[in-house]
Amino acid sequence: MPSFHSFCLLPLLAVVALAAPAALDKRASPAxxxxxATFIGKADGKLNKFLSIPFxxxxxxxxxxxxPVPVDAYTGTHTVTSTGPVCPQQSLTVPILTGLASEVVDFVVNTFIDTIEPSDEDCLSLSVIVPDGTKPGDDLPVxxxxxxxxxxxxxxNSDDGGVIVKRSMAMNKPTIxxxxxxxxxxxxxLPGKEVKEAGVGNLGLHDQRLAFRWVQKYISQFGGDPTKVTIWGQSAGAISVALHMVTNGGDTEGLFRGAFMQSGSPIPVGDMEAGQADYDALxxxxxCAGTADTLQCLRTVDFEVxxxxxxxxxxxxxxQALNLAWTPRVDGVFLTDIPQKLVLAGSVANIPFVTGNCDDEGxxxxxxxxxxxxxAEFRDYVVGNYIPSITExxxxxxxxxYPSDPTQGAPxxxxxSNAVSPQFKRLAAMQGDLVFTAPRRFFAQQRAAAQPVWSYLSKRWKSVxxxxxxxxxxxxxxxxGGELTDYLVNFATGLDPNGKTVPAWPQYSVAEPKLMTFLGGLLKRTAITADDFRTDAMEYMTELSLKYPL
Incomplete structure (x- = not known):
């Protein structure tokens, strides 16, 4: 039954309801x-969002x-207030997660498996989120x-960029x-010699590059400054950022001025023909086997098949884990050599960058x-899955x-503790170093003398x-909304992660390889630590990676 206070509020609510249409009429949708063409977005009072614009x-x-081919010049009126389809996703089966708290399982599943949004091959779109009131000429960083x-x-659509934009506004450093x-x-x-010969490898990276060009052409219409673009990613996204730094002889073409990488660096991948078996299986x-042009045949195959x-x-x-079937590889076009060899050759964009890892990547x-x-099984796994040509x-x-002693493994x-199987922690240490931690250290140490570099290590959630x-x-x-949010906004604004709201983060150097370390516990704590752990292991892992790329 409604309370006395509810009845007292009814007249007021009626007035508000009658006034609402007039108020809404005065507030036009952002365009x-x-x-x-005119693109109409949506507003929430603080942000204007333009979602899934085709590029x-x-x-x-x-x-x-x-x-990828850029879209034709836009015409007409387009309402971009909802997210469009995602690119076709690979089906994943999550390993048994017995012993993990339900919220951890939910986080793992939601992070790695996209089961909510519909997918479609027509998926090359991007979304733009800007502070409310931003207009052309404001020249905000991007x-x-x-x-x-x-x-x-x-x-x-997987991550809420509104968190970043709102925080940037609170910091008085509005960012798009x-x-x-x-x-x-x-x-x-898609790998394989057929793909390499046709010059159509690493299409996902070409898609990203095309999107960067779209930003250069159009972001000023949203109030952004095309000369103040930072590219930023996590995991495969961070690896992509690194590969954009080493492609094209390190020439950014003016597409970006800074890079921010979370768990991803130039990875030890080899030639496209290393994935020939996966191409042949497809x-x-x-x-399509036996056709005169198998690649062209794949273009005509029914999508569901x-x-x-x-x-x-x-x-x-x-x-198979991190020995990926579908991954960037040396194609002679986007990647002319093993990414880490490109770094050694100096084929790196000379821009400030941030690169970091979680402590237990593997x-x-x-x-x-x-x-x-x-x-014996660990030995067979290393040889059979990662380095078949390794000598005894x-x-x-x-x-x-990388010993079997669980006290030296990951976590x-x-x-x-956490030795769920006799070789689990050993495998986790080796795999995490191979693909994430050793490449991060290698990249930072190779470039710190030539350009501004900051590096971090996250030890939070250690108790999982x-x-x-x-x-x-x-x-x-x-x-x-943690410290990395502020560090990112600072970096996008001024190419330095430091600012008034966060602890001081020293620049990385070969002589003093310092890490901003995010510590666990109930309170958000940080410390500056040395990037000198597992030195012998990671240096040898890098040596093997250069000799035996994946």
Missing amino acids: VTLDD GKPPVGDLRFNL AVWIFGGGFENGSS FVSINYRVSAFGF VSQTG LKKAMDSSPSYLSY TLFSLASLNVTTD PELEKLLTL FGTGG PLLGSFHATDKLNSFG
């Missing part, structure tokens, strides 16, 4: 002019497995977000947020290999540097059973 023509028909997901999953879709899995990273399963074949390939949460990717329980002396040294610093400070937990620091 922006692009070419000869590339639908990559279907002959444009499937082909370089943060362009590249989502992660192992190059197999993810979308521009742009998030982009790009083709993933086989659609974006061709066989789609009925192609998707089913793609889904049968191993994902990054499978036993734990999540080791849950599918719990059946590896003996030293090299293997012995690697095994010594690091947890003693003998089995996983510790696992891969992607640093997103909670950036999109969750």
Whole structure:
């Protein structure tokens, strides 16, 4: 039954209801002019959002497995108030997560598996979020977000950029947020000699580059400054950022002036023909085997048939783990050599950058290999899955540097606990260093003398059973309104993460490789620590990576 106070409020509510339409009529929806078109977004009083604006023509028909093509000049009126389809996602099976709290399981699943949004091949779109009232000529800095997901999953709609923009406004450093879709899995990273010969490798990276060009052409209409663009990503998104730094001889083409990388650096990937078996399997399963032009045949295959074949390939949460089927590779066009060799050759954009890791990057990717329980099985896994050409002396040294002693494995610093299987912590240490931590240190040390570099290590969520400070937990620091949010806004604004609202973060140098370390516990604590842990192991891992790329 309504209370006395409810009845007293009814007349007031009636007045408000009658006045509301008039008030809403006076507040027009935000609009922006692009070419000869008007794009109408939505407002929430603080932010204006323009969602899923197409930047590339639908990559279907002959444009499937082909370089992206920019959209024609815009005309007409477009309402962009809701998110569009995501690029086709690879089906994932999450390993058994027994022993983990339900909220942790939910976080893992929601981080890595996109089951909510519909997907479609016509997915090359981006979204722009701006502070309310921003207009052309305001020349705000721009943060362009590249989502992660192992190059197999993810979308521009997965993360709330409004958190970043609102915080930037509170800091009096208003910043524009742009998030982009790009083709993933086989659609974006098909390997094989046929793909290399056709010059259509690394399509997902080409999609991103096209989106960067869109930003240069149009962001000023939203009030952004095209000369103040920072590209920023996590996991596959951070790896993408690094690869944009090393492509094209390090020439940014004026597309960006800074880079911010969370759990991703130039990775040890080799030639496209290393993935020939995955290409051949896709061709066989789609009925294209024996055709005169198998690549052209794949362009004509029914989508559902192609998707089913793609889904049968191993994902990054499978036993194969970080030996990805669909990943950036040396194609002679976007990547002319192994990314780390490009770094050694000086093919790096000379811009300020931030790069960091979670402490236990490899734990999540080791849950599918719990059946590896003996030293002999660990040896076989390393050789069979990652380094088939390794010599016996090299293997012995690697095994010594990554011992079976659980106190030296990941989650690091947890003693003998979390040893869910006899080799789990050993596998987690090795895999995390191979793909994430060793490449991050290598990149920072190679470039710190030539350009401004800041590096971090996140040790938060260390108490999570089995996983510790696992891969992607640093997103909670950036999109969750932690210190990384402020550091990002500061960096996008002035190419330096430091500012009044956060602890001082010293620049990284070879002589003094200092890390901003985010510590766990109930309180947000930080410390400056030395980047000198597992030195022998990671230096050797880098040596092997250069010799035996994935």
